[in-house]
Structure formats: structure tokens, C-alpha cells
Amino acid sequence: MPFTADQHEETILGDIGRSLAEMEFEHPPAVTAALRTALESGPVGYLDDEEILRMQSAVGDWLAASYGWRPAAETIRPVPDLVTGFRAILTHFVPEGVPVIVPTPGYMPFLSVPPSINRPAIEVPMIEDGAHWRYDFAGIRAAFAGGARLLVLCNPHNPIGKVAADEELREIERIVAEFDGLVFADEIHAPLVLGERPHVVYAARSERAAAHTITATSASKAFNIPGTKCGQLVFTNPDHLRHWRRVAHWHEHATSVLGVIATEAAYARGRAWLDEIVEDLRETLREAVAALHASAGRTGIGVIEPEATYLLWLDLRDSGLLRDDVSAARAVYDATRIRVTDGADCGRAGAGFVRFNAALPRPRVRAAMERLIRAAEADGPGRGAAGAHGVG
Ligand SMILES: Cc1ncc(COP(=O)(O)O)c(C=O)c1O
Secondary structure, X not given: OEOOOHHHHHHHOOOEOOOOOOXXXXXXXHHHHHHHHHHHOOOOOOOOHHHHXXXXXXXXXXXXXXXXXXXXHHHEEEEOOHHHHHHHXXXXXXXOOOOEEXXXXXXXXXXXXXXXXXXXXXXXXXXXXXXXXXXXXXXXXXXXXXXXOEEEEEOOOOOOOOXXXXXXXXXXXXXXXXXXXXXXXXXXXXXXXXXXXXXXXXXXXXXXXXXXXXXXXXXXXXXXXXXXXXXXXXXXXXXXXXXXXXXXXXXXHOOOHHHHHHHHHHXXXXXXXXXXXXXXXXXXXXHHHHHHHHHHHHHOOEEOOOOEXXXXXXXXXXXXXXOOOOOHHHHHXXXXXXXXXXXXXXXXXXXXXXXXXXXXXXXXXXXXXXXXXXXXXXXXXXXXXXXXXXXX
């Protein structure tokens, strides 16, 4: 349930926004109740086999009901969070020194984690064609041909809010198979599809896709419980699963029992709450995008309505907001006191963009858009330090 405007009256005058992807909403009541009961009824111990079974059953039921995909229970493995899972997959499935492919703009850890463990991240910028971003298949192919082993496929996409079309997934599948590569399919934002295009589970497309994919999923984004620490990796290739089971004990062990309890409650009893949140986000984002489009001639700010997630990917390259001396995020904050993520942290393709997290009560998003529009109007389109595309 979103907070009311009254609850936020004072804060509307202060900073707005979060640079991490968390929602400023109350927890699903089912999650709060389940955690309270768990804490009141005994000690909170380490994760054991019985809890893993409960997690597998809850996640399996959710995936089947939501996407018609029912991976075998034993293929669904716990990790505390998906960045930890990503790091573990790189460690155990990609040899040191071998690059991984990240279509950009991309979620920041996809770019920073690989080099931190000596796996170079190859950025393959997506192609901007007016109102859309498309995967650069030739670029992905060239990266595999150059020796890369794994493609990061974030769908729905953080930060641009894109839901991949089935034809795009088909082409990706063909390329990965041709090079005998791997896909890390991060589908954490799948429950937050807002538009018409449904989420397609990449590994469920075909046996070929299943064989080269490790899927990452979690209730943490959609149900706003990242602090409870329970995500899942789904191994649809039996050899990958066998390898994981040999190496994964301590990665899995870091998963929280409270996370399992929160996940179970969210998935089993949280759908009505989620439906309400998605409806609220859909309207909030539609209104924000409409305000930005209506003022674009005066502000130079570009935005594409997201098909999923609660993120707005704001193109400031033609606005006067950018400055030479600071990042785009800092320039926005200085001018508006709105906290955003800097697009350049999402790769070179993100330079001149910022990511605004709109999972806030609507009055706060409205206030943020008003401030942003006012500041950009004051500077006028294209009259700032950057001006033309590609700068910043
Ligand atoms: C695409 C994507 N993957 C992974 C994560 C990490 O989520 P968690 O820490 O809840 O596993 C996020 C968080 O914003 C995300 O957007």
C-alpha cells in the first residue's frame, strides 16, 4: 500500500528519490505478518534443507502461475541476493580473464562486478532508434567471436524499462548457441511488467535456451524485500546444476531464513498487493511521462515510457541541465534536490542520462517532475554545458 500524501507532506519539500532500486511503499501485509510470527515463535537459525524445500515450492508455484514455467524444484537454488549470485556464477562458470558481455545501458553491478574478479566486462551499447532501444546483435556476435563466454540478459531491463520482444530473444538464443556461450538471465523485474507485452522467461523458450542459461530471480524487487536476503538461481542445464552443487554450499548458506519466510509469504499471499502496486506505478509513470513529454519543447528532456520496472530513464543530452564539472546525477541533484542514478554508471551508452526511481507515492513523483521541469525550463533546451547528443 503506498504511503499517503499526508505522511509525506514535510518530506516533499526536501530531497526526493533514491539512487537504489527500492520502493518507498509499505510492506505487503502478508510479509509483515509472516516475519512477525516467525520472530515471535522461536529463534531464527541458519538455512536448512526444510527451508530450501519451502522456498523451492513457493518460487516454483509463483513461476508456474505467473509465466507458465515450472522448473523442477531441485533446480531452484538459494542465494542471498542476485549480485552475490552473479558474482558466484562468474567465479564458477567463467574462467579468469575471459570477458562477459553486458548490453548497455546496464544495471551498474553488471559492469563493476566482473572486473573486480578479473573477468573483463565488454560493453555492447544498445541501438537507440527514436522511441526504442534495440539489442546490437552484430555487437554481441562480435564479442562472442572475440572470446567472451557469457551474456548478461537483463529482462525486463534495468535501467531502461524495456521488455524484450520474442523475436529479440530468438535472435539472442541463436547467437549464444552458435558460440556455445552462456546466458545469465536476470529476470528480477518480471512481476513489474506494466505494458501490453508479457514477460517471456528466456530459459523456457526452448531446450536449447534452457541448456545455455542460468536464470536469476527474486521476490525482492516486486515485493520490496531486498533486505531479507533471499534470491534464486535456476539451473536448467543438469551439468550446470551438478557443478553448482559441488561449489555452492557457502553461497547458498548465506541466504537468510527470514528471506525464505518473506518470499513464501509474498508469493503465496501477496499477489493482490502486487496488482495494486503495479496499477499505481502504471498510473504514476504514465502521468510523469506525460508531463515530461508535454514540456519537452521547453526542457529538452527525453523519456521513453517504461514497459516494466518503476524506473524512468531520462535523456538529458538535449537539456541545459548537464554541466562539464560534475556528473549528470550531481547536476540534477544540485538543481532540484532529486536523487537519481548517474547514467554513466550504467555504461558509456548512459552518458547524459539519469535514472529516476519512481516507486514513490504519486505526490512525490509529481513534485519531482515539477522540480525537474522547472529547472530545465530555466536553463532552456540545449543551452547547457553539454547541449548536443553524446556529451556529458
Ligand atoms: C536487474 C537487477 N538485478 C539484481 C538486482 C539486485 O537485487 P537483490 O539484491 O534484491 O537480489 C537488482 C536491484 O535493483 C536489479 O535491478
